[in-house]
Amino acid sequence: xxxxxxxxxxxxxxxxxxxxxxxxxxxxxxxxxxxxxxxxxxxxxxxxxxxxxxxxxxxxxxxxxxxxxxxxxxxxxxxxxxxxxxxxxxxxxxxxxxxxxxxxxxxxxxxxxxxxxxxxxxxxxxxxxxxxxxxxxxxxxxxxxxxxxxxxxxxxxxxxxxxxxxxxxxxxxxxxxxxxxxxxxxxxxxxxxxxxxxxxxxxxxxxxxxxxxxxxxx
Amino acid sequence: xxxxxxxxxxxxxxxxxxxxxxxxxxxxxxxxxxxxxxxxxxxxxxxxxxxxxxxxxxxxxxxxxxxxxxxxxxxxxxxxxxxxxxxxxxxxxxxxxxxxxxxxxxxxxxxxxxxxxxxxxxxxxxxxxxxxxxxxxxxxxxxxxxxxxxxxxxxxxxxxxxxxxxxxxxxxxxxxxxxxxxxxxxxxxxxxxxxxxxxxxxxxxxxxxxxxxxxxxxxxxxxxxxxxxxxxxxxxxxxxxxxxxxxxxxxxxxxxxxxxxxxxxxxxxxxxxxxxxxxxxxxxxxxxxxxxxxxxxxxxxxxxxxxxxxxxxxxxxxxxxxxxxxxxxxxxxxxxxxxxxxxxxxxxxxxxxxxxxxxxxxxxxxxxxxxxxxxxxxxxxxxxxxxxxxxx
Numbered sequence: 001x002x003x004x005x006x007x008x009x010x011x012x013x014x015x016x017x018x019x020x021x022x023x024x025x026x027x028x029x030x031x032x033x034x035x036x037x038x039x040x041x042x043x044x045x046x047x048x049x050x051x052x053x054x055x056x057x058x059x060x061x062x063x064x065x066x067x068x069x070x071x072x073x074x075x076x077x078x079x080x081x082x083x084x085x086x087x088x089x090x091x092x093x094x095x096x097x098x099x100x101x102x103x104x105x106x107x108x109x110x111x112x113x114x115x116x117x118x119x120x121x122x123x124x125x126x127x128x129x130x131x132x133x134x135x136x137x138x139x140x141x142x143x144x145x146x147x148x149x150x151x152x153x154x155x156x157x158x159x160x161x162x163x164x165x166x167x168x169x170x171x172x173x174x175x176x177x178x179x180x181x182x183x184x185x186x187x188x189x190x191x192x193x194x195x196x197x198x199x200x201x202x203x204x205x206x207x208x209x210x211x212x213x214x215x216x217x218x
Numbered sequence: 219x220x221x222x223x224x225x226x227x228x229x230x231x232x233x234x235x236x237x238x239x240x241x242x243x244x245x246x247x248x249x250x251x252x253x254x255x256x257x258x259x260x261x262x263x264x265x266x267x268x269x270x271x272x273x274x275x276x277x278x279x280x281x282x283x284x285x286x287x288x289x290x291x292x293x294x295x296x297x298x299x300x301x302x303x304x305x306x307x308x309x310x311x312x313x314x315x316x317x318x319x320x321x322x323x324x325x326x327x328x329x330x331x332x333x334x335x336x337x338x339x340x341x342x343x344x345x346x347x348x349x350x351x352x353x354x355x356x357x358x359x360x361x362x363x364x365x366x367x368x369x370x371x372x373x374x375x376x377x378x379x380x381x382x383x384x385x386x387x388x389x390x391x392x393x394x395x396x397x398x399x400x401x402x403x404x405x406x407x408x409x410x411x412x413x414x415x416x417x418x419x420x421x422x423x424x425x426x427x428x429x430x431x432x433x434x435x436x437x438x439x440x441x442x443x444x445x446x447x448x449x450x451x452x453x454x455x456x457x458x459x460x461x462x463x464x465x466x467x468x469x470x471x472x473x474x475x476x477x478x479x480x481x482x483x484x485x486x487x488x489x490x491x492x493x494x495x496x497x498x499x500x501x502x503x504x505x506x507x508x509x510x511x512x513x514x515x516x517x518x519x520x521x522x523x524x525x526x527x528x529x530x531x532x533x534x535x536x537x538x539x540x541x542x543x544x545x546x547x548x549x550x551x552x553x554x555x556x557x558x559x560x561x562x563x564x565x566x567x568x569x570x571x572x573x574x575x576x577x578x579x580x581x582x583x584x585x586x587x588x589x590x591x592x593x594x595x596x597x598x599x600x601x602x603x604x605x606x607x608x609x610x
Binding site: 045046049103104105106107167170171175176177 | 602
């Protein structure tokens, strides 16, 4: 595949990821706004849930395209079976992600754990790759980019942890109405997540700049 | 009455709106059935009606639990089917074919739960009109009731949703018959009640009058009275009172009380048929005599004589009605917004007791979690479904 086409796809998936995640973030502000009616907050939640699949899949597309692009940049030969295999692997992950997201009710714990495991593997893979001398010495910006991706994945896992009390509290809000306890839980959970989300955005924007500027500081 | 209400073993799933379908659930719920009302996410649109429909939801939805579902979503329909599989009765009032499209038609649900009693409330029973859309007023117009209610040439609907409520009552009667039948057959059945046929049933007395007399019944305001005194009289204080003298024993009592002793002795007026022919003499004299009394005085004298009478009350007057308040005829109803009012109880007593409120009028989805927990769904599953907007 041509470098230009891969680059174009990489930029496109970045835009898709960042754009739709901003949409999710904006909808999340309405879900915790006690000045809004429960019906409005519920609608915002539905919007959030529907939209949230797109950045999840877009991130995986970034994961699919990024290594191929990096290999081309570094001049590493990648056999057809290797990149096809890699793309199929990521595609399977995307199917897993969609299955989790579109599950009726609570998703299967096995699938969620598998997804978490894959994310941990990706995170560690990024760190190991970033620390490789041939990467660090030739393209330090790529090492930093990999580090930023690892941070993004770690923050994403952190968001899952901080949002754990949010869904039950939101369920309470809808079925029994707003109470100070429910509002406090929602607010606390969302505030913690927002910090991590802002870190993710900083990482993603920095990584994008590094990909464009490719600064050399040796 | 036994603490256990008569229908407390019956589980009902009600998927209806407006008046007729909810009336079915109201009757069953008041009698003790566990009625789960299925509402769309955000609540039944009947809740938001204004004007003459503003009281519909509060009137017809006490003693029910509310479960909000987005039936357009397959996950929601799956939950609904699970609920219906464990139910005794399903009540719906959507246009013909709508439930089939959702996979909730009679064939599908009876295959799922052969013991299910499926009640549809419709505009018309099966026949040439079955696909027409009907409303209470449509049925009153085409069923002859509006013609009979208004003055000649001015058809008028009755002053309450009598056909919707009657149709709902017949639906509930049909369900109770089907429940009894199920005791013998072990199988459920399909009950359909309809507005038009309910109207025809009520108007049957006028059809019979025509059959018996050979003369069409004129509208009520222009009818030939069957009794000599069966009229509304103006009082001295600009009020109105309805007075009836319908038996030959009431007549002399009435005459002596109001100073017409000579009429009491008059043999030509001793029987009702004789008095009816002399209404032109009797009624003007009574208007003058009774019109000199105040409303309170007139009612006190009629009460003392044991004669039928009635003040011309307005619906809001019933809140303070002595009899309804003293006899448990008005129930304290907590409305979804927290305000309280009093509304009439089911007009029947069993062993001298009236049926009360065991579940206040629900807010939308008030019982979603409770109902789904009973179906065996864990909270984590319920919360996830809420977050996705499948339930609320």
